[in-house]
Amino acid sequence: ISWQLTLFSLIVLPFSLIIISYIGLILRKQSGLLQQKMADITTNLHETITGVKIVKAFGMEEYENKKFFSETQKFFKLVLRITRIRNISSPVTEFLSVIVGVLIIYFGAQLVIVDKSIKPSEFITFLFAIFQLMPPVKELSSVNNRIQESSAAAERIFEILDTEPKIKNAESPVTVNSFKESITFKDVSFHYDDSDELILDRINLEVKRGTINAIVGSSGAGKTTMVDLLPRFYDPTSGKILLDGIDIKEIRIEDLRRLMGIVTQETVLFNESVIRNIAYGLENCDKEKVIEAAKAANAHNFILELPKGYDTIIGEKGTKLSGGQRQRLSIARALLKNHPIMILDEATSSLDNESEVLVQEAIERLMQDRTTFVIAHRLSTIRNSDRIIVLDKGKIVQDGKHEGLLADQSGIYRKLYELQFRD
Numbered sequence: 001i002s003w004q005l006t007l008f009s010l011i012v013l014p015f016s017l018i019i020i021s022y023i024g025l026i027l028r029k030q031s032g033l034l035q036q037k038m039a040d041i042t043t044n045l046h047e048t049i050t051g052v053k054i055v056k057a058f059g060m061e062e063y064e065n066k067k068f069f070s071e072t073q074k075f076f077k078l079v080l081r082i083t084r085i086r087n088i089s090s091p092v093t094e095f096l097s098v099i100v101g102v103l104i105i106y107f108g109a110q111l112v113i114v115d116k117s118i119k120p121s122e123f124i125t126f127l128f129a130i131f132q133l134m135p136p137v138k139e140l141s142s143v144n145n146r147i148q149e150s151s152a153a154a155e156r157i158f159e160i161l162d163t164e165p166k167i168k169n170a171e172s173p174v175t176v177n178s179f180k181e182s183i184t185f186k187d188v189s190f191h192y193d194d195s196d197e198l199i200l201d202r203i204n205l206e207v208k209r210g211t212i213n214a215i216v217g218s219s220g221a222g223k224t225t226m227v228d229l230l231p232r233f234y235d236p237t238s239g240k241i242l243l244d245g246i247d248i249k250e251i252r253i254e255d256l257r258r259l260m261g262i263v264t265q266e267t268v269l270f271n272e273s274v275i276r277n278i279a280y281g282l283e284n285c286d287k288e289k290v291i292e293a294a295k296a297a298n299a300h301n302f303i304l305e306l307p308k309g310y311d312t313i314i315g316e317k318g319t320k321l322s323g324g325q326r327q328r329l330s331i332a333r334a335l336l337k338n339h340p341i342m343i344l345d346e347a348t349s350s351l352d353n354e355s356e357v358l359v360q361e362a363i364e365r366l367m368q369d370r371t372t373f374v375i376a377h378r379l380s381t382i383r384n385s386d387r388i389i390v391l392d393k394g395k396i397v398q399d400g401k402h403e404g405l406l407a408d409q410s411g412i413y414r415k416l417y418e419l420q421f422r423d
């Protein structure tokens with residue numbers, strides 16, 4: 001259009017673009033780091049929150065808190081650094097853009113008005129062309145957006161962390177180190193906070209030490225809710241649960257939870273080595289004992305085949321394990337701690353046949369010589385139980401042994417047997 005104007009822009013523009021994109025680059029790199037840290041934190045949080053029952057059951061709140069605290073501190077240092085760069089960078093880039101813009105317009109206007117060497121319309125076209133060349137500027141604003149997103153996420157996390165736990169120790173909690181006789185549900189009713197609908201409706205039940213108790217019922221009957229009351233993940237809305245005659249609300253929570261091993265459908269593994277995962281909650285633990293537990297859980301053989309054996313890092317960021325392998329690890333975890341009471345939420349998810357047999361064997365070993373509550377779907381587990389409790393819409397509708405329950409032609413147990421139980 002005009003050689004003077006082009007030449008002028010060719011000198012001024014690259015110069016300012018270089019500065020702007022350099023700042024953009026630094027910001028992008030830092031923001032990448034920020035995203036990374038954020039991802040680490042959320043992975044860790046995700047693990048801890050989905051695994052919150054496990055974390056609580058193992059009394060590991062303190063440990064997870066410390067881990068989280070050190071991660072977030074790193075995160076904040078990064079945020080600070082980025083903010084500093086951004087505070088410097090945005091005035092600089094704005095200043096530069098303004099200067100360049102003014103210079104170009106001034107120079108162009110000279111050519112249009114004084115020199116009359118280019119037409120106004122040509123000058124406008126030229127300006128548009130120049131603005132097309134400004135992607136780094138747009139880039140900067142997108143970096144900014146990403147930073148905003150990250151801090152919004154961080155805020156949400158802190159909201160969650162600030163929530164006060166509802167389940168607390170009694171003023172002077174009772175110390176309990178063993179389980180001797182029985183667990184009793186006395187008129188236990190329960191509803192979740194978000195609805196008045198009774199999920200458990202006047203449950204009365206006495207479970208003797210050393211027995212295997214299967215809880216069966218259709219999906220949504222309240223089975224998981226019922227066993228969640230035992231380690232006090234929730235407290236009954238009314239009624240109470242007694243352990244050897246003591247209301248569990250009076251027992252020190254840590255003591256109560258130490259008595260109970262929990263293996264659920266959602267097996268939770270942490271981003272740590274196999275050995276740390278099995279010994280989760282134990283400060284220092286013999287490797288011998290871990291291996292013994294792994295063997296009993298049918299996990300030893302597959303662990304040896306992992307790249308670094310017992311030192312292999314597993315979990316979301318480490319080596320992926322199959323569903324059956326994960327379950328056997330969580331069984332090993334429970335075996336190692338040798339809890340007198342076991343709570344099992346049997347997986348219905350499809351494990352491959354071989355895995356299923358191995359898991360089943362491990363579960364049977366886990367139930368030996370303990371008091372077990374098992375939410376069961378497998379016929380073999382149910383048959384093995386001393387007692388079957390049939391739950392329907394939050395009520396116990398049948399209670400007894402397999403043959404007896406099956407004999408009731410119109411009973412729910414018979415329907416479940418025909419539709420749900422498999423081997």
Ligand SMILES: Nc1ncnc2c1ncn2[C@@H]1O[C@H](COP(=O)(O)OP(=O)(O)O)[C@@H](O)[C@H]1O
Pocket residue numbers: 192194199217218219220221222223224225226
């Ligand atoms: N955390 C929760 N908050 C609100 N409602 C829940 C929660 N967990 C379960 N429920 C509801 O409670 C009922 C019983 O659920 P659950 O105890 O998981 O049944 P089951 O284990 O027998 O399938 C269901 O209607 C379910 O939607």
Ligand SMILES: [Mg+2]
Pocket residue numbers: 223224225
């Ligand atoms: Mg359930």
